Amino acid sequence: MKRHLISAADLTRDDAVLVLDTAEEMARLADRPIKKLPTLRGRTICNLFFEDSTRTRISFEAAEKRLSADVINFSAKGSSVSKGESLKDTAQTLAAMGVDAVVIRHSASGAPYRLANSGWIDAPVINAGDGTHQHPTQALLDAFTLRRRLIGHEAGIGQDLSGKRITIVGDVLHSRVARSNVDLLHTLGAEVTLVAPPTLVPVGVGNWPCEVSYDLDSALAKCDAVMMLRVQRERMNAAFFPTEREYSRRYGLDAQRMAKLPEHAVVMHPGPMVRGMEITAEVADSPRCTVVEQVANGVFTRMAVLYLLLGGNEPAVTQPSSPSSPSSSRTEEK
């Protein structure tokens, strides 16, 4: 793996499978009475949140603590792009404190990339969501959830998502989750279809490794999973679509639409859900909906990422079959 995790596109197929396999090891730990590993003892990780996101921050924090890392939470409220609140200054402060890794969330696309590449700080940088660009650990946890549901916990080890069909629905234009998932799911061999009103599809999407459709109903029958994206109500005022009602009629997921899905197919959502407009309560509460699992899986996946970026060649939980580096020891198990 690369030194930083900035984009889901940074991961090769083998990298991604290694993260998912390592996350399975981390998940086994959850069944033990003491859910903690000494792996990152003595290491300091800073969660640098320029944009509020309690869910993501808590998920990273839980992952860090289960790996015994020392955690510093830094949150800069309000607009990160206002003058005098410099990413560079903060980075240099953290560098001076000897931080071993930085988990960064920022409202500006590219801020984690700049942090990793500007020489402001030397530590590995993990992108916890930047603007409308990327959210790679979200894509990894989604892939982990998909692999468990569609292939199985044990059967999935070493496997990618070849041949699986995933439909991603909603505000693609403003969604870092959609961008990250298109990259990662494609890398893992899945076929991705984006469904959105044309106003919420980015110009230039033609270069993405996926299909684009404006029609949800026709996409549903042939998919293994449908991933609903968050739609912000203020988009309505910016004329991206006429009314909430029209949006939910054309792009919302209700029980009737869910019935069109194949039996085995699951419904995903990165949370928090807006019940009503994008997904009905009935669908959200159905056993086919993986929202709660996604949250749990987020911790395992982030533990895996932190371990792999910071833990070096030490075994994570179980002894790997070969003593060489994790990336070469795991991929042959397929």
Next chain:
Amino acid sequence: MSKTLIRGAKVLGGEVQDVLVDGETIAEVGTGLSAEGATVVEADGQILLPGLVDLHTHLREPGREDSETVLTGTRAAASGGYTAVFAMANTFPVADTAGVVEQVWRLGREHGYCDVQPIGAVTVGLEGRKLAELGAMHESAAGVTVFSDDGKCVDDAVIMRRALEYVKAFGGVVAQHAQEPRLTEGAQMNEGVVSAELGLGGWPAVAEESIIARDVLLAEHVGSRVHICHLSTAGSVEIVRWAKSRGIDVTAEVTPHHLLLTDEMVRTYNPVYKVNPPLRTERDVMALREALADGTIDIVATDHAPHPHEDKDCEWAAAAMGMVGLETALSVVQHTMVDTGLLDWAAVADRMSFAPARIGSATGHGRPVSAGEPANLTLVDPAYRGTVDPAGFASRSRNTPYEGRELPGRVTHTFLRGRATLMDGKLA
């Protein structure tokens, strides 16, 4: 009266000749001229051009002297071979009154590295609502002839119409920064494949093209002339080409960076590439080069936009837009236009001196290199090869996208009315 003999220069890239400068004017152009009593500059076949004229410079004084001042900006201009620059009006305070334009003009006269011709704002405070006192600025000592709200678009069609009509009274021209504001809300880079991938707000080509289309039609309707700043798209070129074919009195400029750089560079998230209008695609770059070659685009203008280091050493969204350009313009033009065979040096003289002086009514600049003319001259060594090192810039700011890049050519001498402002590559 001091004399200078420039010996063995290819005048406008043509015949090797000697040029004798006596005082402020060119005394003689010929071969084997006597060097008696004159300082001799051995040109050794370097290219002699009329002093370059930049119709689009941001000098930042008054108000942002931490970025640039009239002194540092004109020193940068002299280093780049310029003998006259037009200073944009988006200063603090805005150059929207006779007082401010006279202040800028006077600072230019005092510092003396090149002539500074202030541009007046079209509207009060660049706010787009009320016409500034265009006539008073024209009648002031600064003699303003070019008006622009650059940095902002005059987007109100009625205000634009009135401005175009009003300046006809004194032969002025409105220079439009074409950017439809609603279509570029939140825009951070060219809208396309790269913006989609990077998740940066897209700046569609049509936001520029729709304003240009409207403005050439307005100019036609009221029988006025309009100048379009920094064209950046292939579509803009098509509209200007159509307007000219229809006889509309429109002129247009392109920046050196839009002739070379593309939005692919934004993948680095390095704010040095953040500029307004944004870097576009390879296809746009090729269309702009072609249009500059065939005369659809009249001139090269730098849009020299200095910013202090801290305004660029940050995340992309927070960074200021713009790049410095005076000191690298000629090298970029040589690289993209001359070395590619699209323009010869005589045509470079047209696009970078004769035509901008004509559009801006800068009498005394953009004159032929012949006896009796003001000795505003630039000597260029086209064989020079080197990498760009901003540490050596005369500009107060260093926000260049070319740091470490190899670019051909170097301005070795600049003469402003017979006086060397740049001598052997060093400011005099």
